[in-house]
Amino acid sequence: MKQAASHTHTLSLQIPKEPNLGSRRPSRLFGLRSPLSLFLAPACLGVTLLAATAGPAAASPVPVPAVMAQSGRVVAKISVIAPAPASFILEATLPVPPGTIVEGQTTVPLALRIDDHEVTTQIEVVSWYPDPEDGADVIELIGRVRRPASVSEGDEIEFEVVESQQSVQPFVASPHVEQLLNTPGAIRLTANDLHGNGYTADLLAKVRREDPSVTNPRFGTYIQESRSHEVMVPDPGAGTGASAPYPHLLGVHVFARSYAHLDFLALDLTLHNGIFGKSNSPLDDAICDAYFDSLDLHLPAGWTLAWAIESPAYGERRNEPGGTVQSLVRPLRYGQFHNVPQQAQFNRRLIIARGAQALAQGRSLLRRETRGFCVPSATPPHQITDPENELWSWWNPLTARFLTSNTRLPVLTHMSRESVTAELESDYFQVWDQVRTGREGGYPMTFPSLGWAHPWGVQYGGMTGGDEIEMIPAIREAWARQPVGLRFLDQLSKAYIDRQPDAIFQLDGTPPDVEEHVFLEGTPNAYVDGYFYLKPAYSDTYFGFNHVEWSMAETAYMTARIPFYEKDLKDFRPIDFAHHTRYLNPQLGLTWLGNDSLAKLQLELSSALFRFSFHKYKNSFYNSIQGTGLLRRKLDVGENPGKGASFGRPEAWALIASVAHYVTSKDRGERARMRTWFEDVSRTAYLGQSTCTGNPTAVAIGKAFKGAYHTRQSFEVGFMLNAAQSIKTSVLDGVRPGMASMMQDYVTAGAYSTVSTPFWNLQANAQYRVIAVRPRFLHLPEFCADIPENGYEESPYFDKTTAMPAWAYAFQATGDGIFLQRAQEALGESSNPLFELEKYGTHLLYEIAPLLSTLQAL
Structure with a gap:
């Protein structure tokens, strides 16, 4: 394992072991086959485990198909707030153990059940385990259900998910x-x-x-x-x-x-x-x-x-x-x-x-009123001894597959679901009336409706500030299990997309894959034509956005027909990679909680834009190399290995987007190409990690120390380690064990750096937020423990929380109590870090969640 020093500070805590993880043809609209049809028996069509032949015309009233329940065990529960219609199609996402939904199944192995009746169930795949043999890790369950007579609109209903062997049922179109x-x-x-x-x-x-x-x-x-x-x-x-x-x-x-x-x-x-x-x-x-x-x-x-x-x-x-x-x-x-x-x-x-x-x-x-949510087990986390006998959910270590880092969510029983729901409602209604009327207001929607758009935030693409910088978003929505949570994500998603002018789509609707735009491929001089970082460079000729006929725009100006909002709208810059989490948060939440196609499209686009920005190729026929690209990182690390690499928040957030698209992609060929790219990125980051401190990041920041040093910002370290955990658990585990072990070492060594001097301040019980780690000139040795006197941020701010996800990941891997000790020191006030974390409520939940769930399980 790569780390600066051996730590043996082990608290007397018991560490639970993680488990090893005759009809007419339907409308031609839906007669097409998806690539996922390869996962089905020849008699089945489409992307699910169900047949796709239509039956006779629908009768009235709409039937609610159900069969008497078999003896299958209950594996999960789905909660839904009863909508107004007595009969409705329930949809809910659910994480499942490896091997539950795999290639070649000819029956539906799970079913929704209520009042001892199984409902004919449709299953869709949301995301996949790294190993294709393990199949899906998150699925969507769909079934037509009826609200029980004793249940009123607005009441909560719980449906059981049971093991079953249902035969496929036909689709009957209206x-x-x-x-x-x-x-x-x-x-x-x-x-x-x-x-x-x-x-x-x-x-x-x-x-x-x-x-x-x-x-x-x-x-x-x-x-x-x-x-x-x-x-x-x-x-x-x-x-x-x-x-x-x-x-x-x-x-x-x-x-x-x-x-x-x-x-x-x-x-x-x-x-x-x-x-x-x-x-x-x-x-x-x-x-x-x-x-x-x-x-x-x-x-x-x-x-x-x-x-x-x-x-x-x-x-x-x-x-x-x-x-x-x-x-x-x-x-x-x-x-x-x-x-x-x-x-x-x-x-x-x-x-x-x-x-x-x-x-x-x-x-x-x-209004998302027919959306259900999986429910945690009633067993307190510290009493779970056999996860296989607990409900599958985001809170079960057996099925903890929430978002790209596959984080086990904490239970929030220390605060009521009602209070979390009230908080979501407050966030939603803060902007609902403003959006509905198109008026301007306070931050975050300071502008009125701008024609077709009502953008979120300020016009600067960096949107300075710590709000919405979230490593684990959408936890509140998962716990509250209320439609308002998804409606808020819908609003947030739309408003961010309104201010994100980075769309590049080919005629078939797919973003361009960088691997399909390489010249002289297979040679040392292989190149991609032009500089690209989120968007093509202004001088770019390859994509052609700056080399078009502008006569229509000139006509608009000359005839005074430009819209009143044009300048305000054009002054909105896209959320850049350094702050991309703001834009990603609602897309991630809608994908994992709603299997939402529009959100998945945005993740696909973000992934493609980053891979076009961060590839291993040169950038012109003349061998020019983009300073922000992967090739530049590879060359720097090759010449100066083990001194810290220029991997920071832009790479972290964009890697999260790329992992999210990877796990949700249905194209095996694309997944194979992307896995090769992930391995290249991972290898470069690992070889650049400091061998004397475990520091993973050293970035040239002009405004820090007047550009004299390469800088480590504590929050960038936290973001990058969370991204590395995502690559390990979502891309490499079970497929490339050597690479997975390498990334585990990367995360663990990086976590040790956050609890050790010179980065940990023993008096402040926190990390230095900004600190110099190496000279400006790369060939000079890094500082290791000997930080120059002027290498600390003046009037330093200290960071107590952004390393907490990494502490959780490293503690789970090593059992070393130093990580819990540092948490206790950072939180202060009492000797019980769990109590102190729970006092945070939903504040900083997106950072403290992995550590909170880890402590809850001890």
């Missing part, structure tokens, strides 16, 4: 929805540019023609979902010359979900001006800022639209021949045109319903 999906042009998006040219996207055209790019995130008995990408193309008869249209307008990611028997369609959209590609088609050419009058959704007669988040951006519903029109972005006054700047993006979560009952059911779904 005839109305099926007709809607199979009618060309039934759901269209339109807009007009400054010259009056029209643009249209038939939102389900690729799905109807079974384009190979279309996939199925859900495909089973109750829900069938397609993912596609459409482009708003010029209508026939567009102008020419000075009045010529754009090659295209916006790109549109379309996630369409159909529900068995129900007369509504859920439509989640991500619209963007980030189309990029290298084909001969003009449809993937980058364009300038997109100016349009309004963005209108066209529906056939009899269908009504509802949306998840109220906003003044929506227009009034109006009739047209054969149907209705609803503006997703309504027209501006005074002849102004909306502007979607290059790479900008925004979301719309919609329900298209037929009839009042279907509309009410769809609205309930939009």
Whole structure:
């Protein structure tokens, strides 16, 4: 093990051992096959463990399929707050042990049960164990259930999850929805540019023609979902010359979900001006800022639209021949045109319903009222001796697979669920009315609605401050088990995406994979053409965003039709990698608690952007090397090993995003390529770690010590060790044991550095927040224990909490009581660190959670 010194301070604590861990074909919309169909027996289709053939037309009322329960044991419980509809489709995510959901299963091995009746259950995969043989580590359970007669709306219901061997059941589409999906042009998006040219996207055209790019995130008995990408193309008869249209307008990611028997369609959209590609088609050419009058959704007669988040951006519903029109972005006054700047993006979560009952059911779904949450065991953590006999959940060490670091969550019985819920409600309603009305307010939404956007935070992409810098987000939402928690994450996600102009998507809707854009691949001079860090460099010619025809933008300025909000909107910079956690938090929470497709898309994009920013290749034919890239780190570490490496908060947060996409990706080929990249990154970080102190990070920060030294910031160490734990537990464990052991050593040695001098201050009982670790010139030796007198931050701030996750990880690996001793010293006031941590309540929960759960288990 790599560490500076041997520590033998062992407290008299008992350390529990962690366990080793005849129907017609359905709508063509959902007849496509996903890559996950390879995981099923030949008789099954789609991405789930369930068949995908449709049955006869639905009868009324909607049946609630159920079979008498078998003798399967109860393995988990799902809690849901009873919604208004008596019958509803329950959805809930659940972590499961290795081998529960694996390749080749022909029956459904788990089922929802209530009142001694098993409900026919659909299973979807949320994320995967590192070893494909272990299958899924988090799944989504879906079943049509009925609220018991004794239960009122708003009461909490608990469903059991039992071992079962259910046969697959067919999907039965609503005839109305099926007709809607199979009618060309039934759901269209339109807009007009400054010259009056029209643009249209038939939102389900690729799905109807079974384009190979279309996939199925859900495909089973109750829900069938397609993912596609459409482009708003010029209508026939567009102008020419000075009045010529754009090659295209916006790109549109379309996630369409159909529900068995129900007369509504859920439509989640991500619209963007980030189309990029290298084909001969003009449809993937980058364009300038997109100016349009309004963005209108066209529906056939009899269908009504509802949306998840109220906003003044929506227009009034109006009739047209054969149907209705609803503006997703309504027209501006005074002849102004909306502007979607290059790479900008925004979301719309919609329900298209037929009839009042279907509309009410769809609205309930939009409000997350049919979402369930897994429940912890009643056994106190310190009394759990056999996790296999406890409920599967985020709180069970057997199934502790929450987020990328697979953290076992602490139980929060020291504070009531009601108080946590009240806190979430306060956060939600703080911004709800502001978003609904479009008005400005105090931080974090200091701006009013800016056309289609209502951005979160300040315009500076760094958003200085410690709020929302969270290593383990969404713990409150998991514990409260209330719809309001997910609604708050929905709001947060939308508002952050509104201010994140970093969209780059190919014509098929996927972000570009850096490995597909390497020139001279396989040679020492292999390169990626251009500098890229979150976004292409301003001088970039490869992506072409700065080399487009700007005449449309010039027309907007010359004719005074730019929108009133243009400057304010363009002054919002994307949340940078150093603060990317702010943007990631809601996406991570929505993924692990909601299996949310829009959130997964953002994780996929963030991962791709970082791998384009941090790769092993040169950056031009002329052998130039980007200073912020992986190749530069590899060269520096190769020349100066064991002195601390330039891995800090940007790398930490972006690695978290990359791990999140890795574990949720359904593409085995992509996972294999990414694992090779993770190994390269891990090896570089490990070889750069200080061999005399265990310090993992040494970063050149111009404002620290006037640039004379490379600097260690304590919080960056904590973030990087949490990212390393994520790589170990989500990518390497069970697949690359040697690499996994190496990253365990990296985390452990880094944790020892946080409790040792010169980084630990014995008087303050805390880490120095900022300290010099090596000279500016890399070839000179590092300081080890001999920090220069001017190598400490003036008027130093001390850090007591950001190392706590690493202390938990290292204690679990070594059993060394020094980590608990330092926690006790940092917390002070009493000799009981558990008591002191519980006094924090939800304050800093995203940092203290791993240590809190560790202490609770002792």
